[in-house]
Amino acid sequence: MLPGGRLLVCGVGLIGGSVAAGLREQGAETIIGVDTDRQALAAAQRAGLIDATGWPDDLGPTDLVLIAVPTLTVASVLAELWDGERGVLAGGAVVTDVASVKQSVLDAALASCGRMPANLVPGHPIAGSERSGVAAARADLFRGHRVILTPVEQTAAAAIDRVRAAWEALGAEVCTMPVADHDRILAMTSHLPHLLAFALVDTLGRVPEHEAVFRFAAGGFRDFTRIASSDPVMWSDIFAANAEAVGGILDALERELDELRALLDAGDREGLRSIFTRAKALRDTHVIGASSRD
Amino acid sequence: MLPGGRLLVCGVGLIGGSVAAGLREQGAETIIGVDTDRQALAAAQRAGLIDATGWPDDLGPTDLVLIAVPTLTVASVLAELWDGERGVLAGGAVVTDVASVKQSVLDAALASCGRMPANLVPGHPIAGSERSGVAAARADLFRGHRVILTPVEQTAAAAIDRVRAAWEALGAEVCTMPVADHDRILAMTSHLPHLLAFALVDTLGRVPEHEAVFRFAAGGFRDFTRIASSDPVMWSDIFAANAEAVGGILDALERELDELRALLDAGDREGLRSIFTRAKALRDTHVIGASSRD
Numbered sequence: 001m002l003p004g005g006r007l008l009v010c011g012v013g014l015i016g017g018s019v020a021a022g023l024r025e026q027g028a029e030t031i032i033g034v035d036t037d038r039q040a041l042a043a044a045q046r047a048g049l050i051d052a053t054g055w056p057d058d059l060g061p062t063d064l065v066l067i068a069v070p071t072l073t074v075a076s077v078l079a080e081l082w083d084g085e086r087g088v089l090a091g092g093a094v095v096t097d098v099a100s101v102k103q104s105v106l107d108a109a110l111a112s113c114g115r116m117p118a119n120l121v122p123g124h125p126i127a128g129s130e131r132s133g134v135a136a137a138r139a140d141l142f143r144g145h146r147v148i149l150t151p152v153e154q155t156a157a158a159a160i161d162r163v164r165a166a167w168e169a170l171g172a173e174v175c176t177m178p179v180a181d182h183d184r185i186l187a188m189t190s191h192l193p194h195l196l197a198f199a200l201v202d203t204l205g206r207v208p209e210h211e212a213v214f215r216f217a218a219g220g221f222r223d224f225t226r227i228a229s230s231d232p233v234m235w236s237d238i239f240a241a242n243a244e245a246v247g248g249i250l251d252a253l254e255r256e257l258d259e260l261r262a263l264l265d266a267g268d269r270e271g272l273r274s275i276f277t278r279a280k281a282l283r284d285t286h287v288i289g290a291s292s293r294d
Numbered sequence: 295m296l297p298g299g300r301l302l303v304c305g306v307g308l309i310g311g312s313v314a315a316g317l318r319e320q321g322a323e324t325i326i327g328v329d330t331d332r333q334a335l336a337a338a339q340r341a342g343l344i345d346a347t348g349w350p351d352d353l354g355p356t357d358l359v360l361i362a363v364p365t366l367t368v369a370s371v372l373a374e375l376w377d378g379e380r381g382v383l384a385g386g387a388v389v390t391d392v393a394s395v396k397q398s399v400l401d402a403a404l405a406s407c408g409r410m411p412a413n414l415v416p417g418h419p420i421a422g423s424e425r426s427g428v429a430a431a432r433a434d435l436f437r438g439h440r441v442i443l444t445p446v447e448q449t450a451a452a453a454i455d456r457v458r459a460a461w462e463a464l465g466a467e468v469c470t471m472p473v474a475d476h477d478r479i480l481a482m483t484s485h486l487p488h489l490l491a492f493a494l495v496d497t498l499g500r501v502p503e504h505e506a507v508f509r510f511a512a513g514g515f516r517d518f519t520r521i522a523s524s525d526p527v528m529w530s531d532i533f534a535a536n537a538e539a540v541g542g543i544l545d546a547l548e549r550e551l552d553e554l555r556a557l558l559d560a561g562d563r564e565g566l567r568s569i570f571t572r573a574k575a576l577r578d579t580h581v582i583g584a585s586s587r588d
Contacts, residue, residue, distance in 0.1 A: 072563070126512045146510060188498050189511040193518045195554060196490055201573040201581075203543070203550045204482050214580035216440060217483040218420045221581070223517040224487040228577045232570035236563045243558045249497070250555065254548070256497045260489060261544065264537045269366070269530045276526035279495040283522045286508035287495075287515070 005062030006030040008088075010077045012037075012044040014129060015098050016068035017137025020049040022170040025139050032056055044134045055080065059093040064166055067097035071237035074099055075108035078120075082113045089117055096121045096163045100186060100234075102150040102179045104241035118156040121163040123149045124182065125172060126190075130229040143171030150179045187245035192253065194235055195246065197228035299356030300324040302382075304371045306331075306338045308423060309392050310362035311431025314343040316464040319433050326350055338428045349374065353387040358460055361391035365531035368393055369402035372414075376407045383411055390415045390457045394480060394528075396444040396473045398535035412450040415457040417443045418476065419466060420484075424523040437465030444473045481539035486547065488529055489540065491522035 007023050009016040012033045020031050033050035035041050044050045059065065065088065067077050074097055081089035089095050090113070097120075099105050105122045109115070127145035129136060147167040151160050164174045177185075204210055217225075239246060263271040301317050303310040306327045314325050327344035329335050338344045353359065359382065361371050368391055375383035383389050384407070391414075393399050399416045403409070421439035423430060441461040445454050458468045471479075498504055511519075533540060557565040 126510055128512070128514070130514075145512065148510070185507050185510050188501065188507050189515050193494065193515055195551075196494065197518065198570050198573040199547060199550045199554055200487065200490065201577050202569055203547045205572065205576040206546070206550075207482065210576070211580065213479050213482050214576075216420055216442070216479050217581055218422070218439065220422070220424075220521045221483050221487055223520050224491065225577055225581060226517050227514045228570075228573045229581075230570075230574070232567045232574055235570050236567035239558055239566050240561050240563045243561060247555065247558055250551070250558075252500070253493060253497045254551065256493045256500075257489075257544070257548065260493055261541065264533055264541055264544075267534050267537060269534045272533050273526045273530035275496055276492050276522075276524075276529050278499065279492040279522045280524070280526055282499040282504070282508075283495050283519050286505065287511055287519060287523075 005064065006032060006056070006059060008032045008034070008056060008059065008063065008065045008093075009050065010034050010065065010067045010081075011069035011073075012040050012050065012134050013068060014132050014134070014136045014141075015125065016066060017044055017047075017049050017134035018139065018141035019066050019068065019098075019166075019170065020044070021137050021139035022142065023166065024049065026169045040134050044137075047134065047137070049134065049137065056088065058091065059088045063093055064162060065089070065093050065095040067095065067099075070231075070234045071099040071101050071104055071241045073237070074105050075112050078108050078112035082117075089113065089120065092119055094119050094121065094159045094162045096123045096149075096166075098123060098125055099241075100124060100190065100238045101241040102182045106152065106179060116152055116154045118154050119159045121149055121151055121155055121159050122179070123147060123163060123167070124186070125167070127172075130226050132231040132234065140171065142167065145172050147172045147174045148182050149174060149176045150182050151176060152179070183242055184245045184248075187242055188249045191238060191242055191246045192249050194227050194230060195239065195250070196253075197225050198235070201225050201228040299358065300326060300350070300353060302326045302328070302350060302353065302357065302359045302387075303344065304328050304359065304361045304375075305363035305367075306334050306344065306428050307362060308426050308428070308430045308435075309419065310360060311338055311341075311343050311428035312433065312435035313360050313362065313460075313464065314338070315431050315433035316436065317460065318343065320463045334428050338431075341428065341431070343428065343431065350382065352385065353382045357387055358456060359383070359387050359389040361389065361393075364525075364528045365393040365395050365398055365535045367531070368399050369406050372402050372406035376411075383407065383414065386413055388413050388415065388453045388456045390417045390443075390460075392417060392419055393535075394418060394484065394532045395535040396476045400446065400473060410446055410448045412448050413453045415443055415445055415449055415453050416473070417441060417457060417461070418480070419461070421466075424520050426525040426528065434465065436461065439466050441466045441468045442476050443468060443470045444476050445470060446473070477536050478539045478542075481536055482543045485532055485536055485540045486543050488521050488524060489533065489544070490547075491519050492529070495519050495522040 007028045012035045031050045081087045125147045301322045306329045326346045375381045419441045
């Protein structure tokens with residue numbers, strides 16, 4: 001993919017660096033990086049992930065722009081790429097992003113460009129790590145993972161095809177869905193679990209003897225809280241951008257916790273066992289079965 | 295350890311089978327298994343983990359009894375071992391258990407024996423797996439893991455030493471603490487995370503399109519919900535036995551979720567970021583640092 005083409009990576013972190021590394025292997029001619037973090041840019045250059053830095057004046061027909069910045073920074077990058085109809089986005093370059101919330105990208109496009117450009121393809125790779133930063137970048141980060149694209153009516157089919165082909169070149173499986181479906185599903189499978197992990201760790205941190213408490217945490221706790229080591233900036237953006245969908249599934253979870261609390265208080269082992277049995281069956285069926293993919 | 299001695303394993307599942315496998319390597323002469331599940335006993339015999347089945351009439355001075363059954367089944371096993379002062383527990387055999395709640399073991403001893411026998415050493419290995427059953431047993435399951443013993447005033451020092459030596463022979467690090475401390479700490483680091491994992495998976499299972507939802511769950515979700523694949527019987531017993539301590543930390547978590555909800559509703563990125571930053575620092579300091587141990 002990107003044969004002879006240039007890749008512009010806006011935001012050289014875990015995701016931007018991993019796309020750069022992967023598309024380098026797939027024959028990208030030149031990779032240009034921009035980032036407000038000069039150390040990240042320098043590290044990416046030292047690692048051979050990018051060849052040049054700075055906003056390019058023009059991009060050609062086989063080029064691709066990847067926006068890989070925290071969700072609420074997408075607007076400012078789009079503004080830079082649009083640049084009052086003088087920028088590369090206004091000029092027709094194919095642009096995609098990787099934000100974990102998609103409605104906010106549509107909102108950002110309206111705010112920054114005045115409309116949804118046909119060559120902007122909102123996207124989201126369902127891959128990542130609690131590690132962040134370009135030092136954690138890996139060319140195979142997306143292999144076997146899903147990428148969700150959420151094009152809208154105005155989005156050009158050729159632009160979707162270009163973005164799809166780039167992700168497929170990295171070994172990802174690409175699907176499309178409506179923006180609202182994406183944001184609701186991700187609130188359930190990703191955003192709420194992160195909120196719970198942050199909440200649990202912070203709750204235990206407020207216990208006076210928390211050091212002793214953490215000392216007796218074992219593998220189950222380590223796995224359960226792994227996502228609480230995720231980047232706080234990225235995640236505060238995601239929650240601010242998807243507050244309504246997260247609030248909806250948090251309501252449902254709190255109702256479930258109320259139900260469990262009532263069973264606990266009543267000492268109702270059968271009631272607890274019934275819910276645990278249902279949860280175990282769901283996970284064993286739907287999550288274990290999918291493990292080779294994720 | 296257990297040189298020339300016999301081991302009686304009451305409950306031949308993941309934990310009982312793993313202790314049997316480990317102490318076999320350490321020179322246990324004979325391993326006897328009892329279990330209400332005949333298939334588990336047969337599997338353990340086929341795997342060479344146990345040599346004989348059935349309650350022994352007597353046990354000698356170098357023997358050890360391990361109770362590895364669901365928490366609320368400990369009482370009936372203790373009653374069998376006590377047998378109106380005619381059983382091996384009444385006869386002085388050193389007995390330990392592995393239940394995840396310790397107060398309920400003390401209660402069970404009072405109910406089954408009329409007192410806390412000096413040769414009964416309550417214990418809990420902080421190791422395990424979402425897998426259960428003897429087929430998952432491994433001789434090295436406890437290597438590098440902590441085991442908490444919660445002896446009481448009446449417990450004989452020699453009995454504690456025997457149990458400690460057995461766990462150390464399996465590569466575990468043994469410590470002691472008061473019963474109440476154990477039950478409170480485990481409510482925080484193990485029981486509440488399990489409740490949240492079961493609750494989240496069951497909540498998502500109630501969403502009409504839950505199959506589509508689970509399809510887009512990635513590695514973070516898989517790790518976060520791994521413990522929701524745990525044994526429902528074991529866990530309903532644990533929650534029934536430790537309801538008060540679990541309820542206390544669940545209260546604290548729900549207050550934290552209320553706080554996060556208010557920040558979400560207000561779109562307060564700074565407030566969210568501040569909590570996430572604190573949680574990430576706590577986990578990176580206290581949990582990552584402990585990862586080689588667990």
